[in-house]
Amino acid sequence: MLMEGGPATAAIPLRSTATVAPPRYSLPPCRFYGEDVLFCVDVDVESKAEMAKGRAITRLDAIKQAVLLFVHTKLSMNPDHRFAFSILAQSVSWLRKEFSSEVDSALSAVRAITAADSSYGLADITQLFRIAAHEAKKSRAQGRLFRVILIYCRSSACPQHQWPVSQKLFTMDVIYLHDKPSSENCPQKVYDALVDALEHVSEYEGYIFESGQGLTRVLFRQMCMLLSHPQQRCVQDDLDFPKSLVRKSPPQTDAAVSEDSMPGSSQ
Structure with a gap:
């Protein structure tokens, strides 16, 4: 390219203004694994706490609904996923040890949680x-x-564990339902302990969600994110969903725009 207004011999090439395309992103191919998901549901008396005002529903009732929502939706994505169930009292014990893709099996196990x-x-x-590490190897x-x-x-009892940090054989997610902070509890300390436990054992990125609002829809939304x-x-810090729903005003018509732009009459 030559500058205008001068002989060709004295021309100075202009610097190219073309933008350089960014390198193409590519995701290396990898095998997509079916999941074996072990639910562990806290059955402490605090799971009997009622959710927010409205229907008389406890945390455990809402948890059961959310778990079944997860199972149904996950199987609709891939019928090869399997599920088993355990409960947390002072320690953890099996509720349904056999991993199964059958909805009826999940329904039976969930109904048995008290x-x-x-x-x-x-x-x-x-x-x-221990259970997760053993089953993860299988x-x-x-x-x-x-x-x-x-x-x-539990809003005050921090979870405890003794587990070597070198063993990361599975991924762990947590949903934490708690009372609002007060002088009688310490949900922040419990939450911090849950985060530490998750980061201690997770092979892939584990998610943790909490709610002290007592809203069933919040629990369902969090379960769907899992x-x-x-x-x-x-x-998790990069999550930007679900998007908040904002009411949008209808677009203005040409007639409305022209009317708005007309100067007012003077009398």
Whole structure:
């Protein structure tokens, strides 16, 4: 390209203004693993706390609905996913040990979950990690991925564990339902302990969600966010969904615009 107004011999080439395209993003191919998901539901007396005003529904009732929503939706995505169930009292014990893709099996297990009439105080999740590590090795041998979803309801009792940080064989997600902070509880300390436990054991990015609002729809939304496959997740800090719904005003018509632009008559 030559500058205008001068002989060709004296021309100075202009600097190119073309933008350089960014390098093309590519995702290396990898095998997509079916999931074995172990639910662990807290059955402390605090799971009997009622949700927000409205229908008489407890945390445990809402948890059961949310778990079944997860199972149905996950199987609609891929019928190869499997589920098993455990409960957390002072420690963790099996409720339904066999991993199954059958909805009826999940429904039967969920219906069998009942809450205690008094507080357990201690919440030791070491056994949960033992179970998960053992089952994760079996899942891996079958070409599958193992995940734990812990649903915790205690506003003062921090979960405890003794587990080596070097063993990261599974992914852990947490949903924490708690009372609003007061002088009688410490949900922030409990939340911090849950974050530490999650980061201590998770092979892939684990998510943790909490709510002290007592709203069933919040629990359902959080459970739906856990539908994301661990192999396909961004870090939790980068999550930007679900999008908030904002009412949009209808677009103005040409007639309305012309009327608005007309000067007012003077009298």
